[in-house]
Amino acid sequence: MEAILNxxxxxxxYRMGKILVPALREVSFDVSEGExxxxxxxxxSGKSTLxxxxxxxxxxxxxxxxxxxxxxxxxxxEKLAELRLKxxxxxxxxFNLLPRLSALRNVELPLIIAGISEREAREKAKxxxxxxxxxxxxxxxxxxxxxxxxxxxxxxxALINNPKIVLxxxxxxxLDTKTGWEIVQLMKKLNQEKKQTFIVVTHDPHIxxxxxxxxxxxxxxxxxxxxxxxxxxx
Amino acid sequence: xxSSKILAVAWExxxxxxxxxxxxxxxxxxxxxxxxxxxxxxxxFRLEIRERIQQGFELNVLIVIxxxxxxxxxxxxxxxxxxxxxxxxxxxxxxxxxxxPQVKIYNxxxxxxxxxxxxxxxxxxxxxxxxxxxxxxxxxxxxxxxNDTIVLGYRACFLNETTRLARVGDNxxxxxxxxxxxxxxxxxxxxxGTPGITNFDNWAFIPTKTxxxxxxxxxxYNLILVKVSDIEQSEQVANDIENVFENPYAISVLVPIAxxxxxxxILAIVQLFLMAIASISLLVAGIGIMNIMTVSVMERTRxxxxxxxxxxxxxxxxxxxxxxxxxxxxxxxxxxxxxxYGLSFVLSYGLSNFIQPQQQDTAFQSPGVQxxxxxxPVFSLEWTIIAFIFAVIVCIIFGLYPARKASKLNPVDxxxxx
Ligand SMILES: Nc1ncnc2c1ncn2[C@@H]1O[C@H](COP(=O)(O)OP(=O)(O)O)[C@@H](O)[C@H]1O
Ligand SMILES: [Mg+2]
Numbered sequence: 001m002e003a004i005l006n007x008x009x010x011x012x013x014y015r016m017g018k019i020l021v022p023a024l025r026e027v028s029f030d031v032s033e034g035e036x037x038x039x040x041x042x043x044x045s046g047k048s049t050l051x052x053x054x055x056x057x058x059x060x061x062x063x064x065x066x067x068x069x070x071x072x073x074x075x076x077x078e079k080l081a082e083l084r085l086k087x088x089x090x091x092x093x094x095f096n097l098l099p100r101l102s103a104l105r106n107v108e109l110p111l112i113i114a115g116i117s118e119r120e121a122r123e124k125a126k127x128x129x130x131x132x133x134x135x136x137x138x139x140x141x142x143x144x145x146x147x148x149x150x151x152x153x154x155x156x157x158a159l160i161n162n163p164k165i166v167l168x169x170x171x172x173x174x175l176d177t178k179t180g181w182e183i184v185q186l187m188k189k190l191n192q193e194k195k196q197t198f199i200v201v202t203h204d205p206h207i208x209x210x211x212x213x214x215x216x217x218x219x220x221x222x223x224x225x226x227x228x229x230x231x232x233x234x
Numbered sequence: 235x236x237s238s239k240i241l242a243v244a245w246e247x248x249x250x251x252x253x254x255x256x257x258x259x260x261x262x263x264x265x266x267x268x269x270x271x272x273x274x275x276x277x278x279f280r281l282e283i284r285e286r287i288q289q290g291f292e293l294n295v296l297i298v299i300x301x302x303x304x305x306x307x308x309x310x311x312x313x314x315x316x317x318x319x320x321x322x323x324x325x326x327x328x329x330x331x332x333x334x335p336q337v338k339i340y341n342x343x344x345x346x347x348x349x350x351x352x353x354x355x356x357x358x359x360x361x362x363x364x365x366x367x368x369x370x371x372x373x374x375x376x377x378x379x380x381n382d383t384i385v386l387g388y389r390a391c392f393l394n395e396t397t398r399l400a401r402v403g404d405n406x407x408x409x410x411x412x413x414x415x416x417x418x419x420x421x422x423x424x425x426x427g428t429p430g431i432t433n434f435d436n437w438a439f440i441p442t443k444t445x446x447x448x449x450x451x452x453x454x455y456n457l458i459l460v461k462v463s464d465i466e467q468s469e470q471v472a473n474d475i476e477n478v479f480e481n482p483y484a485i486s487v488l489v490p491i492a493x494x495x496x497x498x499x500i501l502a503i504v505q506l507f508l509m510a511i512a513s514i515s516l517l518v519a520g521i522g523i524m525n526i527m528t529v530s531v532m533e534r535t536r537x538x539x540x541x542x543x544x545x546x547x548x549x550x551x552x553x554x555x556x557x558x559x560x561x562x563x564x565x566x567x568x569x570x571x572x573x574x575y576g577l578s579f580v581l582s583y584g585l586s587n588f589i590q591p592q593q594q595d596t597a598f599q600s601p602g603v604q605x606x607x608x609x610x611p612v613f614s615l616e617w618t619i620i621a622f623i624f625a626v627i628v629c630i631i632f633g634l635y636p637a638r639k640a641s642k643l644n645p646v647d648x649x650x651x652x
Contacts, residue, residue: 057543058646078547085545096540096649100250110544113235157544 003066004164004197005031005054010063012049023049024060025220033164034195036188040208041217047201048169050217054199055088055167056080068164085114089158091168095150097142097157103149104129104138107156114161128156132186148179155186159196166190168200172207184210235550244557251530258526259566261519262625266570268512269621271577274611276505278582282609283501284494291490292364294465296472298458302486310454318478319458324471326463329359330455332445339384339438340407341400348399349390349438352408354445357385363459367434373402373421376441383420384408385439391422408440410448417444465491516624519566520632523559527636531555531643538640539648552641559633560626567625571618578611585609 012024023046052058097106111121129138132152172180191198208214216223248255301307320328332354339347376383404419426433462471468491476482
């Protein structure tokens, strides 16, 4: 299958006062279109950093990142914003919903940013919220929703623009095991039905195992890459 | 993102923090109200002053005097000189005047008539020259050939509303040093009101021929009143009149309109100065906006990070925050304008009462003449628009820094921010 993402010799350090803290030493790997990939590693290993770089939220110090063959580091900040809007969906550990907006309005936000008419955005948002099983809760604010519900809202928001790549940073990290598992299953289902590429960061080995492929990260380096142990593609 | 939507979001953000937004807006309201209020009041004050000056002058009548600050006193004007003035282009009408300050007038019961100055004039010339101020309330202005007549100013005749010194038809005695003449009272003039050069309340007028007889000398005029055909040409005509004389510096031409313009200019400067002070309060409001918005950006760092993560461009974030500033400016500007209108009414009422002089002399007040200052605020669309734009611009300028700060936030840092 064709690679939708190439990560080539990517390095990233953070400056803490006078010292440079290396977060990613040198990381290279490819992701195929429609793949369900997990990045697994202990806390502080650089998983979030890597995901942010893939998601064009930040720029690496060295190396290259290609999305659909396009070197994203050559794009302007405005172009990167557009890329995030159209091709990438983000799901975070802490949900990162706007607390003052209802679930529905959180979900329609990317469409509003894209300049789509309010009516159309509302309709599409309702559709996807229903798909996520949140019909009854869509007019509630995030604070009135359970963790699992909030993460579904976040998923709906990530998916509403029909992105090619969905990035999730420990999406189950703040949920109980059962709810977390449901979220992962939902992602798997979407991955299979819509052929969207999923890159999921986790430090839960059980969840990592559900992937087609697992990238093991430690101290900013890829330790190993493992193909699906149980043929997850079914 | 559509601009209309950005504006709507900005409005929502503001209305969700009502107290904060209102306090920020209040600063703008006060600044704009001060500017609008002072502008309206200043304009009203200017108009009032102008009107007062106009009551004391005929704006299109120049006054030529035989003398000046720079030259020694020269003799009064001779008839040829009056004729030369008459021939200057732009001169519509000339009325020479002899003043006889030492003349004393007695009525039939030998009471002194209250005239400070006796002016010798050609009555029909005077009527044409300053017609509105030369209207009798009793009798008629005498014709050309009616010599040995006298016209009394209002206060020359009336001590107060009930006590008068002469009536039309009375014979009065005019005494100049040791020459005396008996003259018939032909008319009594209406009250002039505001003091000024062409206020004739304390004057008495006699025909020129009578004056010449009294003085036992040649015709020689102490004043020439010159009506210009175009008031805008007043200065030019005055200049030409000066140049008619052998020594232009020995005479003076008073140009009332120039005086009015000068006063107008001074008042305009005072008004601008007041408004500059008022503008300072708007700047203070601007700093308030900057302060509040900076805090707001810090509070909403995470929100900004989220927006950027899901694809909002930097300039969308910038526009969102700037819109908030613009909305504060527009709402504050509008309320400020209305408040300013109200304020100027309250202030003008207070000021008018404050300036009002002791009501002396009410008995002499004739209808239509205002004794007290009544400053009415004058609103100009121009100033209103300028103030509104000013409010918005100040808000944009002071909102720009925090808005840029928000737009430049690195999304990763913003998302990590707890
Ligand atoms: N903004 C930052 N400033 C300084 N150090 C950072 C920053 N972000 C991450 N780090 C450091 O980089 C390393 C990798 O962090 P991160 O990518 O968040 O790891 P993970 O997500 O695997 O826990 C850690 O040592 C972390 O302390
Ligand atoms: Mg992390």
